[in-house]
Amino acid sequence: MTDALFIPGPESGPADPPPGRDPRLKARGLLVRRLIDIVAMPGSRISPQERNMCGDLLLEMLAESEDELLSLAARRVSTLSDAPKPVLRRLACAPIEISHVVLADSTALDQSDLIAIVRDGQIAHCLVIAERNPVQEAVADTLTERDDPAISQVLLQNPFAQISHVAMDRITAASRVTPELMAPLLKRPELKTSQALVAFWWAPAEARAQIFRRFAVERSLLLESAADIFALARDNLQSDRVVARALNFIERRQRDRAAAEASRYGSLELAIEAAAAQGFSVDFTRDLSAMAGIRSSTGARIFSDFGGEPLAVFCKAVGLKRRYLGLLWRAMQRPVHDEDPHSHWARTSYAYETLSTQKAQTVLRYWNWSLTQSASPGLLQASDAA
Numbered sequence: 001m002t003d004a005l006f007i008p009g010p011e012s013g014p015a016d017p018p019p020g021r022d023p024r025l026k027a028r029g030l031l032v033r034r035l036i037d038i039v040a041m042p043g044s045r046i047s048p049q050e051r052n053m054c055g056d057l058l059l060e061m062l063a064e065s066e067d068e069l070l071s072l073a074a075r076r077v078s079t080l081s082d083a084p085k086p087v088l089r090r091l092a093c094a095p096i097e098i099s100h101v102v103l104a105d106s107t108a109l110d111q112s113d114l115i116a117i118v119r120d121g122q123i124a125h126c127l128v129i130a131e132r133n134p135v136q137e138a139v140a141d142t143l144t145e146r147d148d149p150a151i152s153q154v155l156l157q158n159p160f161a162q163i164s165h166v167a168m169d170r171i172t173a174a175s176r177v178t179p180e181l182m183a184p185l186l187k188r189p190e191l192k193t194s195q196a197l198v199a200f201w202w203a204p205a206e207a208r209a210q211i212f213r214r215f216a217v218e219r220s221l222l223l224e225s226a227a228d229i230f231a232l233a234r235d236n237l238q239s240d241r242v243v244a245r246a247l248n249f250i251e252r253r254q255r256d257r258a259a260a261e262a263s264r265y266g267s268l269e270l271a272i273e274a275a276a277a278q279g280f281s282v283d284f285t286r287d288l289s290a291m292a293g294i295r296s297s298t299g300a301r302i303f304s305d306f307g308g309e310p311l312a313v314f315c316k317a318v319g320l321k322r323r324y325l326g327l328l329w330r331a332m333q334r335p336v337h338d339e340d341p342h343s344h345w346a347r348t349s350y351a352y353e354t355l356s357t358q359k360a361q362t363v364l365r366y367w368n369w370s371l372t373q374s375a376s377p378g379l380l381q382a383s384d385a386a
Contacts, residue, residue, distance in 0.1 A: 028061065032062070032065060038054045039054050039087070040080055052084055056086070059084070062087070071098050074094070074101050078091075078101045078105045079106075085113065089113060100128055103129055103132070104128050111139055114132075115142045123148055126143055130154040130158060131154055133160040135161040135162060140163045140167045143167075144170040152170075156185055163188060165192065169195060171185060172191075173378045182204070182207050196215045197215060197363060197367060208347075212354070215363075218359055233247055252361075256292070268288060268292065268324075269320065271287050272324050276331040279331065280331045291318075292317070294364065294367075295368055298367055301367070306344075308329070310367075311328060311348055312325060312348045313367075314360075314364060317357065
């Protein structure tokens with residue numbers, strides 16, 4: 001090293017300190033600044049070992065330094081790509097007014113550093129980390145483990161965040177009790193069909209329409225690819241149950257003919273006409289669900305939904321004419337407000353008119369399937385509570 005630290009000897013005599021300031025703080029400040037200068041030297045002037053040694057000294061000095069020195073160190077160290085990790089961690093965990101610049105700008109903080117800070121730091125630290133460019137999947141996972149809606153919202157709004165399926169499950173479940181998450185959640189490219197169609201049950205009207213537009217898709221490619229497998233499965237009496245469930249999701253036919261033959265009504269149309277005359281009941285829920293080829297629990301959720309759009313999906317998926325949607329609506333004693341474009345009936349009618357049969361079948365089959373197969377336990381719990 002060519003730069004030596006000059007420590008005045010006793011013969012020099014101490015300089016007069018400013019009034020009210022401890023003279024020891026001047027030496028501490030000079031030493032901290034000098035150590036920061038050394039740590040910040042380029043690799044051509046200092047070896048890694050000497051940088052780490054200076055970092056260890058700096059870390060000890062910072063442990064008892066004033067906020068002014070900590071802020072200075074944070075600003076300088078945040079620009080270093082090879083800053084000593086112990087110093088970085090110390091400054092990153094300081095009060096947010098000091099640590100903000102390190103958390104936001106330091107490229108020397110790796111995923112393990114950020115994960116440790118998220119787990120041990122305050123919410124304010126997590127909010128800054130959630131805004132970083134980029135936020136890797138492992139860091140996003142740990143951020144969502146904090147189960148804080150403010151963190152999740154910042155993460156969703158960060159275009160440079162990489163959000164894993166696990167983290168999206170957590171955020172989707174959280175959107176049930178934090179409606180503010182729904183809008184940014186639906187904009188994320190990582191959102192999967194199973195997650196969106198579970199979130200549908202607690203989504204507001206505008207979000208429901210957006211979910212239909214983005215996730216209600218036809219199954220043309222699946223139908224084409226599996227055409228020969230349908231005949232093979234029908235001819236094989238010992239067909240695989242997993243294959244049978246998958247083919248049931250893919251096939252065009254929605255109604256269960258055997259259930260219709262076993263029903264006292266004989267068809268969905270006659271059952272709905274009877275319900276309109278007699279009034280809707282639990283028995284009708286079971287019969288309609290069975291003839292539509294869905295579980296009773298799925299049918300119960302559809303017929304008890306607050307908005308009504310699921311009724312449109314149900315009717316369109318099974319090929320019911322619009323007249324039967326109206327009969328079913330009246331059988332459930334729901335009001336019709338034709339003059340109000342924002343009423344539940346208007347939303348239900350719009351969904352019926354805009355969804356094709358295949359798209360409606362995709363949504364209905366996901367509702368009947370994803371609630372038991374695709375969703376994580378946390379998302380299932382949120383779905384059950386909706």
